[in-house]
Amino acid sequence: MSRPFVLWLIWQNERTRQRYHVGNLVHHEGKYMFYYEKHAKRRGVIEALKNGYHLHLAFPDVNKVYVSERLFGPFERRLPDRRRPDFQEILRAHGLSDDYTNMDLLRATGGRLATDTYEFVPPIxxxxxxxxxxxxxxxxxxxxxxxxxxxxxxxxxxxxxxxxxxxxxxxxxxxxxxxxxxxxxxxxxxxxxxxxxxxxxxxxxxxxxxxxxxxxxxxxxxxxxxxxxxxxxxxxxxxxxxxxxxxxxxx
The missing domain is CATH 3.30.70.2330 (Alpha-Beta Plaits)
Structure with a gap:
């Protein structure tokens, strides 16, 4: 059985600086899945919702498992643009080779943007x-x-x-x-x-x-x-x- 590629989606409350594991992004056997981490007893999406979090606009159903043949658009847009002149430098800085996958790059960069407090991290x-x-x-x-x-x-x-x-x-x-x-x-x-x-x-x-x-x-x-x-x-x-x-x- 192949090991699924999993990333946890983390949200940080800007006021308290506390971080919560709000969702899971999975790539396995050619499919991408995203679902909210609503069963965590501590620092999951339920606790986050009580502390200022709002569900991602692209994933409005806390109970749904979203499935796609390609990386979800809102997450793909968090990756560095391949057309950037310094893109190869970005790959080298994160120890990635030219045969990297989108999940590799998302894991390495965290998918961080200046416009929100989301980031992706590896799971346990x-x-x-x-x-x-x-x-x-x-x-x-x-x-x-x-x-x-x-x-x-x-x-x-x-x-x-x-x-x-x-x-x-x-x-x-x-x-x-x-x-x-x-x-x-x-x-x-x-x-x-x-x-x-x-x-x-x-x-x-x-x-x-x-x-x-x-x-x-x-x-x-x-x-x-x-x-x-x-x-x-x-x-x-x-x-x-x-x-x-x-x-x-x-x-």
Whole structure:
């Protein structure tokens, strides 16, 4: 069975700066699908709607699974224009070859626009007892990352540590270097998974730096890759957290 290409659609509340996992974009066996993440118990579309979010105009039905033979127009327009003179430089900057797909480019760039606060991020993939995901460190500009950036190297291990005293988010997970410097946080739409893995289930994981882009925007400078093993308890918790996400992410 081939692994579906899945991206989570994230929306950020401009006032509170909180981010929510509002939808899922899937490319599998030649078809594109989009549907809202209405089953998430935390930071999904239902919570987002209560905090200022409005459904995307192109996808007005929160209960529908939208299907297309090609990438949906509103998402395709979020990609860099191939006619740009610097398009090849964009591909190289994101480590993409000329045989990239639209989903590759959407994943690499996040599909960010200056006109809204949407972005696409990779999901948590679960396959059997194992999982993996990647993320850009949240809150980079506020902690020690910039000071130690020239010492960081691709492949360096990092530690993910719970921060239950965090007043804004008791399930926050901090990213630390091996020396204990605070680089920032695991983004909130991943943090409950890691919080439960570390705090409740005894699951194991490894986390290391996958990419470093010193000249990128602060929120895109360092990318971390996490992989590990789920215990039976965590597998049950994961099913409870994501509900129907297994249909498109578990392989």
């Amino acid at each position: 993939y679960v396959y059997g007892d194992e999982f993996d995901f990647e993320f850009h460190i949240a809150g980079w500009r506020y902690y020690e990352g910039e000071r130690v950036l020239d010492r960081l190297q691709v492949g360096d291990d990092v530690t993910l540590q719970l921060e239950p005293t965090n007043e804004k988010d008791p399930k926050a997970v901090v990213v630390l270097t091996k020396q204990g410097e605070k680089l920032g946080y695991v983004p909130a739409f991943y943090s409950e998974f890691m919080f439960r893995l570390i705090d409740e289930s005894g699951g194991t994981y490894k986390a290391n730096i996958q990419f470093i882009h010193p000249n990128a925007n602060p929120q895109l400078k360092v990318n971390v890759y996490v992989y590990g093993t789920l215990t039976p308890t965590m597998k049950k918790l994961q099913r409870d957290m994501v509900h129907d996400m297994e249909l498109v992410v578990t392989v």
